[in-house]
Amino acid sequence: MSGRTASLATLAGIVLLLPLALQNNYYYEVAIQVGLNAIVCVGLNLLIGYAGQISLGHAGFFGLGAYGSAILTARYGWPPLAALASATAGVAVLAYLIGRPILRLRGHYLAMATLGMGIIISIVIATEDRLTGGPDGMPVPALAAFGAALSGERVWYWVVGATLLAAVWLALNLVDSPHGRALRALHGSEVGAEVTGIDSARHKVKVFVISAVYAALAGSLTAHYAGFVTPAKVTFFHSIELVTMVVFGGMASTFGAVVGAAVLTVLPQALTVFKEYEMVVFGAVMMLTMIFMPRGLVPTLALTLSGRRLPR
Amino acid sequence: MSLLRVEGLSKEFGGVHAVQQLDFAIPAGQVFSIIGPNGAGKTTLLNLLTGIYVPSSGRILLEARDLTGRAPYEYAARGIARTFQNLQVFFNMSALENVMVGRYLHERCGLPAALLRFPSLARAERACREEAESLMRFVGLGEYAQSPSDAMPYGALKRLEIARALATKPRLLLLDEPAAGLNPTETLGIDALISKLAESGVTVVLVEHNMKLVMGVADRILVLDYGKRLAEGTAEEVRRDPKVIEAYLGAGAH
Numbered sequence: 001m002s003g004r005t006a007s008l009a010t011l012a013g014i015v016l017l018l019p020l021a022l023q024n025n026y027y028y029e030v031a032i033q034v035g036l037n038a039i040v041c042v043g044l045n046l047l048i049g050y051a052g053q054i055s056l057g058h059a060g061f062f063g064l065g066a067y068g069s070a071i072l073t074a075r076y077g078w079p080p081l082a083a084l085a086s087a088t089a090g091v092a093v094l095a096y097l098i099g100r101p102i103l104r105l106r107g108h109y110l111a112m113a114t115l116g117m118g119i120i121i122s123i124v125i126a127t128e129d130r131l132t133g134g135p136d137g138m139p140v141p142a143l144a145a146f147g148a149a150l151s152g153e154r155v156w157y158w159v160v161g162a163t164l165l166a167a168v169w170l171a172l173n174l175v176d177s178p179h180g181r182a183l184r185a186l187h188g189s190e191v192g193a194e195v196t197g198i199d200s201a202r203h204k205v206k207v208f209v210i211s212a213v214y215a216a217l218a219g220s221l222t223a224h225y226a227g228f229v230t231p232a233k234v235t236f237f238h239s240i241e242l243v244t245m246v247v248f249g250g251m252a253s254t255f256g257a258v259v260g261a262a263v264l265t266v267l268p269q270a271l272t273v274f275k276e277y278e279m280v281v282f283g284a285v286m287m288l289t290m291i292f293m294p295r296g297l298v299p300t301l302a303l304t305l306s307g308r309r310l311p312r
Numbered sequence: 313m314s315l316l317r318v319e320g321l322s323k324e325f326g327g328v329h330a331v332q333q334l335d336f337a338i339p340a341g342q343v344f345s346i347i348g349p350n351g352a353g354k355t356t357l358l359n360l361l362t363g364i365y366v367p368s369s370g371r372i373l374l375e376a377r378d379l380t381g382r383a384p385y386e387y388a389a390r391g392i393a394r395t396f397q398n399l400q401v402f403f404n405m406s407a408l409e410n411v412m413v414g415r416y417l418h419e420r421c422g423l424p425a426a427l428l429r430f431p432s433l434a435r436a437e438r439a440c441r442e443e444a445e446s447l448m449r450f451v452g453l454g455e456y457a458q459s460p461s462d463a464m465p466y467g468a469l470k471r472l473e474i475a476r477a478l479a480t481k482p483r484l485l486l487l488d489e490p491a492a493g494l495n496p497t498e499t500l501g502i503d504a505l506i507s508k509l510a511e512s513g514v515t516v517v518l519v520e521h522n523m524k525l526v527m528g529v530a531d532r533i534l535v536l537d538y539g540k541r542l543a544e545g546t547a548e549e550v551r552r553d554p555k556v557i558e559a560y561l562g563a564g565a566h
């Protein structure tokens with residue numbers, strides 16, 4: 001069994017068996033939250049972990065997905081699936097327009113550009129209250145597909161679980177293809193990649209768009225699941241939370257991104273005392289990860305268990 | 313018939329003339345060597361010939377096609393591959409994956425095929441892996457197939473870059489000081505590998521600062537000094553050239 005199949009089978013097993021441990025709706029809610037964050041992180045990890053590009057604005061893409069679905073369904077009466085597809089496609093176009101000029105430049109310009117973009121998106125959402133409900137947010141109709149409206153934690157658990165598995169499957173396939181090797185290569189040595197025929201700017205733009213699509217899709221699903229959207233998940237802080245999940249779970253590890261999302265979604269829920277110090281906790285997690293296990297949790301564990309020395 | 317032709321090529325770095333007004337042609341199927349002391353402009357010339365630097369003036373033609381101003385990946389796509397004096401290995405990948413990256417131009421596929429892993433891609437991936445393994449054996453790295461690249465000794469990494477370059481199926485292979493930093497035994501091994509490459513028909517450009525090393529393998533030699541052409545010709549012609557003897561050999565260097 002290849003590493004790809006093994007990772008996917010493990011995750012599928014967890015998704016299938018987890019309900020045995022979920023005793024009430026609150027547990028389901030947390031599990032769904034984990035799944036939604038994990039979808040964003042799996043996409044973001046393709047960008048950060050594999051291609052070595054940092055985005056500080058993925059909450060913005062998430063927010064555009066969520067508000068795109070909310071506005072198109074609630075204000076304009078679009079069918080939810082059409083709204084979801086359009087919002088996601090719109091985000092893909094936006095990411096392309098931002099990524100194309102920026103990613104030709106070497107260096108961390110993407111971090112700056114996405115930081116600015118994320119802040120603009122959150123301000124626009126908070127101020128355009130006629131459309132978005134402003135700081136109070138707005139209600140979102142249920143996700144109806146094929147004549148049936150999805151409602152209830154248990155139904156949503158399977159929707160999110162299946163979407164996560166699909167997201168992971170696609171990501172694992174991508175990583176293990178010429179595209180994925182090109183991404184890792186340009187991360188390892190951009191000039192080395194270029195002289196073997198890889199158009200590094202083009203590959204960076206592609207993976208940036210893919211990661212934005214993952215975020216937008218999770219945003220749309222979150223809006224329908226919660227039945228309500230607020231600007232809280234569209235903030236700069238949420239972008240940082242997402243990056244922290246990826247870094248903590250393990251860069252360049254799809255499974256790591258899922259674990260990072262799980263741990264850092266459950267932890268603040270479990271320790272409610274954290275609530276007030278959430279930002280401090282995420283900052284500390286980021287710092288300690290960088291100092292003590294710069295490769296992140298899952299790769300570090302994998303290396304330790306396989307008994308190999310830790311390469312530099 | 314020359315494979316690559318360079319006309320009036322110059323590169324300046326804020327007043328430093330690293331390469332000045334070079335004209336030369338590289339015949340197909342030969343080993344063409346570029347020699348000169350450190351700082352002579354050899355690496356800068358290779359960077360120009362692979363699109364990493366854009367020339368300050370002059371042209372680079374591969375057969376009749378003008379490649380001046382193109383991006384490095386376009387040079388690669390036209391059949392120019394290289395290794396680096398200061399290694400550019402993908403240390404985040406295994407040795408085998410490094411070589412598999414070299415197959416990129418020949419295994420390119422659409423995004424949908426990659427995301428959904430079409431059966432055709434799965435087959436191509438298996439072929440790519442086998443090809444990379446056989447190239448690793450060809451350069452003498454068979455034992456390292458499964459190693460992480462960051463666990464390999466320096467000499468092996470130099471060969472790994474050669475394998476990666478060969479994986480692109482180049483018509484022109486540029487080697488920037490492949491023997492630098494190697495011990496005498498390893499240097500002999502690299503010499504043998506270069507002869508083997510030349511026999512396989514690929515045109516090789518061998519950059520060296522040690523003249524003795526290239527005398528045996530090079531069909532033609534270009535001698536650089538301060539970015540300018542000091543001499544060019546067969547090994548025998550260059551060896552007898554008074555300017556070369558004075559500036560290079562006579563000075564007692566190497």
Ligand SMILES: Nc1ncnc2c1ncn2[C@@H]1O[C@H](COP(=O)(O)OP(=O)(O)O)[C@@H](O)[C@H]1O
Nearest residue numbers: 325328330348349350351352353354355356357
């Ligand atoms: N990127 C650069 N910026 C400024 N100066 C450079 C650069 N690359 C090379 N040089 C200068 O150009 C000259 C030739 O260098 P190089 O091509 O590396 O020589 P060689 O490879 O023959 O040792 C040197 O004086 C070097 O300092």
Ligand SMILES: [Mg+2]
Nearest residue numbers: 354355356397
């Ligand atoms: Mg040099």
